Amino acid sequence: GELTKVVSFASSLRERPVKGPLRRPTVCAERISEENMDSYVAPVRPKSGAEADFLMEVLEKQHLFDHLDDYELEAVVGAMQKDEFDEEEIVLFEGSEDADCFYVVYAGAVATSSAAKGDLKTYGPTEYLCEILLLYPQAAPESVRAAADGTVVFSLQRQAYKALITKASKAKREKYEGFLQKIPFLQNMTKAQLLTLADALKSSTYEPGQALISYGEEGDWLHIVVEGTVNVIGRDAEGVPVEVCSFTVGDCVGELEFINEHKCVADVVAKDRVRTAKMRRNHFELCMGPVLDILKKNAESLQVYDYYRKTLARIKDAA
16 A cells, blocks of 8 residues: 555665765764854865856855855855765665755756655756755755766755854954945844845945946846946937936945836946945845835935836836
8 A cells, every 4th residue: 555655665765875975974964063163164175167166156046145255155165065976876865864965966967755755856957955954953854866877966064054154144244234334225224134134245346337237137136336336327218228327335226126026127337346235136025124115215206216217107008
């Protein structure tokens, strides 16, 4: 019956060769006390340039890492362990109590399964899994096995993640707290809310003429200008580029695409060398709630947003 199938499935997993964290406890079972978190030095494991670039590109789009500055993300990539598996070798065993790794597939494929549900999902290159294990200590919810020979997987251990994120958070709060307190539209935020906002920011630099935001694209980032000036270049009714306005230190751009959920209605281009603190949409939704009404009111009333109001009206009329 069904019970026999479950027992048989679980037995077949145990009979498969085990590789990865279960046979390498020093990689993913290390524990670091909270007291030593600040002094923790993450391991630096050798990688080719192609491997490092691949991991940077994958992680900068993943919500647990997309707020990290490039040098912080490089430290995460440096700490990741590379393992190669033959088909059917076990990467992670369901129920393992010391499961604490996040995985990125570099080559080949891995498949997940559970004793209760059987085969679940197959993951290929650029895909990742087990992010929940970075956040919460728990037994592995499913088994992960290689689905092809030559499968290459990079893993990151929870305590390395926690230590690196803690360091990043401390640095961002020291860097941005004073600056954020001086921005007019953030004045109603509490200190705790400002610190949460600081955690979500990623610094970025743009040279003169370089685009922060491009007309017609999906809005990926909100930018708070930290240094320099940006020009906003919209389109008239015939689609001809027109200069609209400029923003400078303490102003933000890109927030209206998040609020009203449409594609970018203007180019935002660096006038001189510009430095911004930026955040993705998911962080905006988590952090900017306390000032959402202020941002909406500004867009509805300030002269600098006249072009935006007219463009938004055209978008709504065309819908």
